Amino acid sequence: MQTEHSSDEIVRARSLAKYRQHADGYDSTCGPTWPIRERAVAALQLQPGQVVLDVGCGTGLSLALLRAAVGETGRIYGFDQSPEMLALARARAASAGWRNVELFETSAQALNLPEPVDALLFHYTHDILRSPLALDRLVGSARPGAMVAIAGVKYFPRWLAPLNFWVYLKNRPYNGEPGELASPWDRIAPRLSDWRLAPTQFGMGYLASGRVSQSSPKNA
Numbered sequence: 215m216q217t218e219h220s221s222d223e224i225v226r227a228r229s230l231a232k233y234r235q236h237a238d239g240y241d242s243t244c245g246p247t248w249p250i251r252e253r254a255v256a257a258l259q260l261q262p263g264q265v266v267l268d269v270g271c272g273t274g275l276s277l278a279l280l281r282a283a284v285g286e287t288g289r290i291y292g293f294d295q296s297p298e299m300l301a302l303a304r305a306r307a308a309s310a311g312w313r314n315v316e317l318f319e320t321s322a323q324a325l326n327l328p329e330p331v332d333a334l335l336f337h338y339t340h341d342i343l344r345s346p347l348a349l350d351r352l353v354g355s356a357r358p359g360a361m362v363a364i365a366g367v368k369y370f371p372r373w374l375a376p377l378n379f380w381v382y383l384k385n386r387p388y389n390g391e392p393g394e395l396a397s398p399w400d401r402i403a404p405r406l407s408d409w410r411l412a413p414t415q416f417g418m419g420y421l422a423s424g425r426v427s428q429s430s431p432k433n434a
């Protein structure tokens with residue numbers, strides 16, 4: 215029988231191999247989803263001085279938006295398990311001279327932050343959202359009431375179901391667990407309060423937000 219840990223390890227290994235190939239061309243694929251990135255960051259309602267975590271930050275495309283929102287006095291943490299993706303994020307932060315951005319090469323499942331965060335951004339981080347172990351870590355790294363914004367891909371509604379094989383194929387190169395696109399948020403939603411969900415991209419995407427529940431045992 216597969217344990218949660220062993221299935222996570224299989225998915226993580228597949229994802230690592232995929233991003234070894236994708237890192238160099240990744241940014242050039244992200245133009246069409248830029249407005250969704252902006253909306254996801256806006257949904258965090260960040261204030262100057264706050265501490266925000268960019269979950270699975272990849273090449274760091276969200277860092278400038280997050281930094282603009284929390285200002286010089288805030289702090290931005292990011293992490294990614296892919297050395298190739300994170301190297302590009304580190305280069306971006308170094309060339310911009312951002313001193314309040316700290317990046318960690320780690321899996322979500324092993325994340326250890328120096329302090330609790332006020333907000334969590336999940337931007338196209340499907341594998342992490344599907345891992346209960348990763349979600350334990352991430353929700354546990356946030357203070358109670360922290361804002362959470364999530365954007366990603368989902369299957370079209372049932373009446374457009376024939377298109378979903380295309381959605382599956384389009385996303386397979388990016389996800390260690392390429393399926394589970396019917397409601398990718400269903401493992402994090404029960405951990406959050408003030409849950410909101412809206413479709414994007416004609417129903418092929420979603421933007422969701424919520425707050426880390428005050429009563430979450432991980433934050434007690």
Ligand SMILES: C[S@@+](CC[C@H](N)C(=O)[O-])C[C@H]1O[C@@H](n2cnc3c(N)ncnc32)[C@H](O)[C@@H]1O
Pocket residue numbers: 226229233244269270271272273274275276293294295296299320321322323336337338339340341342348388
């Ligand atoms: C589609 S990319 C999104 C990158 C970034 N969030 C963005 O919006 O451009 C997904 C990222 O999640 C990372 N990832 C996948 N599984 C992970 C895990 N278990 N722990 C840490 N990072 C992970 C991948 O390495 C990849 O960089």
